[in-house]
Amino acid sequence: MSETPFRNPGWAGNTGEFELSEADVRGSAFVGRRPPEGVHPSTSASYPFMRVERDPGAKLFDGPWRERFEKMLTRYPTAMAALLPTLNLAQELRGHISPETMDEVAGLLGLSSAYVRGVATFYTMYNKRPVGRYLIQVCTNISCSLCGADEVLAAFLKHVGAELGENSSDGNFTVVEAECLAACGFPTCVQINERYFEDVSAGDVPAILKRLVSELEGE
Amino acid sequence: MASNGRKADTVTLTIDGREVAVPRGTSLLQAAAALGIEVPHYCYHPGLSAPAQCRICLVEVEGAPKLQPSCVTIAQDGQTVHTDSELARGMRQGVLEFYLVNHPLDCPICDMSGECSLQDYVFAEGRERGRAQEPKRVFGRDDFGGDVLYYGDRCVMCTRCVRFMDEVARDSRLTVVERGDRAVIDTFFDSGLDGASFAGNVVDICPVGALVSKDFLHKARAWDLDHAPSVCPNCSQGCNIELHTRDNLVQRLKPRENPEVNGHWMCDYGRSRYEWMNRTGRIERPAMGRGEERSEADWPGTLEALAARLAGNEGEIAIVASPFCSVEALGALSQLAKEAGEAAAAVFRSPRAGDEDPLPGFPLLVRRRDLAPNVDGARLLGYARTGTDDGSGGLDEVAAHRGVVFVLGDDLNDQPDDFGAAADLFVYLGTFDSPAARNADFVLPVTTFAEEEGTFVNAQRRVQRFGQGLRAPGSARPAWLVLGALLAFLKSGKTPANAAEAFAALADEIPALSGMSHESIGPGGVRLEAAHA
Ligand code: SF4
Ligand code: SF4
Numbered sequence: 190m191s192e193t194p195f196r197n198p199g200w201a202g203n204t205g206e207f208e209l210s211e212a213d214v215r216g217s218a219f220v221g222r223r224p225p226e227g228v229h230p231s232t233s234a235s236y237p238f239m240r241v242e243r244d245p246g247a248k249l250f251d252g253p254w255r256e257r258f259e260k261m262l263t264r265y266p267t268a269m270a271a272l273l274p275t276l277n278l279a280q281e282l283r284g285h286i287s288p289e290t291m292d293e294v295a296g297l298l299g300l301s302s303a304y305v306r307g308v309a310t311f312y313t314m315y316n317k318r319p320v321g322r323y324l325i326q327v328c329t330n331i332s333c334s335l336c337g338a339d340e341v342l343a344a345f346l347k348h349v350g351a352e353l354g355e356n357s358s359d360g361n362f363t364v365v366e367a368e369c370l371a372a373c374g375f376p377t378c379v380q381i382n383e384r385y386f387e388d389v390s391a392g393d394v395p396a397i398l399k400r401l402v403s404e405l406e407g408e
Numbered sequence: 409m410a411s412n413g414r415k416a417d418t419v420t421l422t423i424d425g426r427e428v429a430v431p432r433g434t435s436l437l438q439a440a441a442a443l444g445i446e447v448p449h450y451c452y453h454p455g456l457s458a459p460a461q462c463r464i465c466l467v468e469v470e471g472a473p474k475l476q477p478s479c480v481t482i483a484q485d486g487q488t489v490h491t492d493s494e495l496a497r498g499m500r501q502g503v504l505e506f507y508l509v510n511h512p513l514d515c516p517i518c519d520m521s522g523e524c525s526l527q528d529y530v531f532a533e534g535r536e537r538g539r540a541q542e543p544k545r546v547f548g549r550d551d552f553g554g555d556v557l558y559y560g561d562r563c564v565m566c567t568r569c570v571r572f573m574d575e576v577a578r579d580s581r582l583t584v585v586e587r588g589d590r591a592v593i594d595t596f597f598d599s600g601l602d603g604a605s606f607a608g609n610v611v612d613i614c615p616v617g618a619l620v621s622k623d624f625l626h627k628a629r630a631w632d633l634d635h636a637p638s639v640c641p642n643c644s645q646g647c648n649i650e651l652h653t654r655d656n657l658v659q660r661l662k663p664r665e666n667p668e669v670n671g672h673w674m675c676d677y678g679r680s681r682y683e684w685m686n687r688t689g690r691i692e693r694p695a696m697g698r699g700e701e702r703s704e705a706d707w708p709g710t711l712e713a714l715a716a717r718l719a720g721n722e723g724e725i726a727i728v729a730s731p732f733c734s735v736e737a738l739g740a741l742s743q744l745a746k747e748a749g750e751a752a753a754a755v756f757r758s759p760r761a762g763d764e765d766p767l768p769g770f771p772l773l774v775r776r777r778d779l780a781p782n783v784d785g786a787r788l789l790g791y792a793r794t795g796t797d798d799g800s801g802g803l804d805e806v807a808a809h810r811g812v813v814f815v816l817g818d819d820l821n822d823q824p825d826d827f828g829a830a831a832d833l834f835v836y837l838g839t840f841d842s843p844a845a846r847n848a849d850f851v852l853p854v855t856t857f858a859e860e861e862g863t864f865v866n867a868q869r870r871v872q873r874f875g876q877g878l879r880a881p882g883s884a885r886p887a888w889l890v891l892g893a894l895l896a897f898l899k900s901g902k903t904p905a906n907a908a909e910a911f912a913a914l915a916d917e918i919p920a921l922s923g924m925s926h927e928s929i930g931p932g933g934v935r936l937e938a939a940h941a
Contacts, residue, residue: 288596288597291596292596300580301579301580301581301583301596302596302599303580303581303582303583303594303595303596303599304580304583306583306585306594306596306597307583307584307585310585310586310587311584311586311587
């Protein structure tokens with residue numbers, strides 16, 4: 190558990206009324222980073238994890254990734270149905286879905302490359318270009334907007350030092366806007382890789398970034 | 409429903425106050441069409457699946473809580489449907505207003521203008537002015553390769569083009585990229601449509617000017633074109649088409665629906681080959697005399713002189729005819745030859761492709777190996793193939809033939825200058841002069857299929873009629889008329905007044921055609937076997 194002093198400890202549901210640690214809330218298996226082979230094959234690629242370390246040139250799919258891919262395939266009736274989780278897996282591994290990745294996924298599933306491109310571009314949660322180690326998605330939908338999302342977004346952009354959607358020069362951060370993250374009770378909500386940061390105000394931003402950098406350095 | 413519990417196979421419903429009975433399973437849109445009521449639609453196309461996504465075919469069905477998409481709602485017994493109620497019209501107006509939010513309204517420079525569904529629907533039912541204040545988004549245009557150009561701003565996202573490539577061409581190259589107002593149709597990045605041999609059809613089915621033909625780009629306005637029903641002459645499939653002409657030139661070819669031959673489609677090979685119909689430098693006047701002695705003459709004098717020569721003929725007759733000629737012409741020539749003497753040979757030459765090219769989603773349509781429209785008609789009328797697969801050679805015997813030589817429609821481009829030099833009588837009925845025709849005693853200018861009416865027999869042995877789209881140059885005449893007139897001289901008969909009469913004369917003589925007439929063949933053609941069944 191990080192000792193970094195800022196108001197929001199970085200997990201869902203902390204209203205200050207309970208003395209719960211991050212580990213209590215998430216369960217210890219969910220604290221920190223995912224192991225490269227995922228947690229359990231049954232959850233494989235059911236959620237687009239953002240790993241901090243990623244390898245745009247990694248093979249689709251090898252070793253434990255292959256196992257997850259094959260396990261996942263058994264859960265979907267058709268190749269079209271398996272496309273989203275396959276893209277999730279590819280993005281988890283490579284960090285973004287490049288044209289080459291689309292083509293390879295099409296080959297893996299026996300779909301046309303154009304179809305895969307159509308699907309990948311329909312969903313905003315697939316990164317079509319490389320993003321920073323931390324992808325910071327600031328919700329600017331209604332609830333968050335009413336509670337200062339614009340300032341939070343501006344603060345992130347300022348402290349990261351990059352334009353909206355661009356990567357910071359050190360490659361650590363990419364700040365984007367997101368639509369509703371389903372945490373309207375805790376605005377402003379910011380999703381950073383797979384973690385939610387709730388009740389974020391503009392003043393929290395430097396501490397959050399500091400914590401993220403310290404996690405990187407702690408590697 | 410019938411009282412014995414079995415479903416009757418027709419249902420009766422009321423659309424806009426009129427009753428109609430349609431087969432069970434018919435959609436409301438088709439049922440309305442049976443009454444002559446066109447329900448506006450974009451995504452629905454009779455040759456494709458119906459995703460019901462364009463939302464403009466919604467109609468009011470009494471008893472249903474909200475408007476129903478007529479393209480996928482199946483007609484039920486006793487239903488009462490309103491396609492033109494206030495609710496339906498108001499909804500269409502609203503949907504059209506949304507379609508125009510980002511549409512550039514560049515009709516004055518759009519090739520689709522005049523035949524565009526968006527233009528028609530908005531003109532008929534749209535709001536006079538849009539209320540959108542925001543600037544329109546701009547995509548510009550994208551070259552898809554082949555003959556296809558995409559104007560993203562005009563697209564209504566009906567996905568007909570995507571579904572054509574998926575379902576009919578079975579080559580899923582097109583897709584919707586991005587979403588919302590950023591959505592565009594595209595291929596996999598730069599891969600394009602090159603090499604997709606039926607891709608030109610997406611231009612035909614695009615209901616707006618989003619997909620246009622590069623070949624036709626800014627060439628003519630839709631309302632300036634005349635449409636002549638015809639048959640594609642570029643292979644022996646004989647796809648039913650229309651010649652779209654302007655200024656006595658063919659401007660483009662478009663498929664004409666025939667569920668038994670080509671559906672709604674045609675191939676790019678056939679579609680792109682029409683320039684030859686516009687070629688100038690034709691033979692325009694009849695002429696007599698070999699080489700230096702050649703001089704132009706009028707038709708009556710020429711035909712009389714030729715008929716006299718044929719009447720006194722004693723030599724055997726050799727014929728080279730082209731499978732680009734109609735049944736009427738080929739038939740009249742073989743009748744004439746029969747009348748004038750003994751047959752030595754009757755051959756045709758035509759180019760052949762290395763392979764066939766089927767349309768996977770509509771297997772009846774195959775671009776055939778024979779790249780001429782009437783190969784089967786020529787065979788039926790007793791002509792035999794000669795020469796190589798590029799349509800040349802094979803004429804050595806005819807070239808040196810000593811009796812009578814008839815050449816009909818074959819340009820003899822590969823033949824030596826002394827072709828026919830040994831012949832007693834050499835008659836050349838053609839469209840273009842050629843060095844190998846210099847020994848012809850008679851040069852008779854005839855029309856191309858685009859300049860006459862007639863019939864072809866396709867590879868399914870289907871007799872199909874084509875109509876006239878162009879005026880003939882000079883005094884060129886249809887070959888069936890020229891040959892019919894000669895036959896009339898020889899037999900003291902009557903010259904056929906039109907192609908239908910020329911066909912009727914043949915039907916009397918040729919068992920395979922007996923009982924058929926232009927009228928019985930109709931616009932969709934008849935299979936030879938079916939005519940005698
Ligand atoms: S390009 Fe034409 S056919 Fe294709 S989706 Fe757009 S409007 Fe429809
Ligand atoms: S398949 Fe043959 S007849 Fe049909 S369009 Fe192509 S070339 Fe013409």
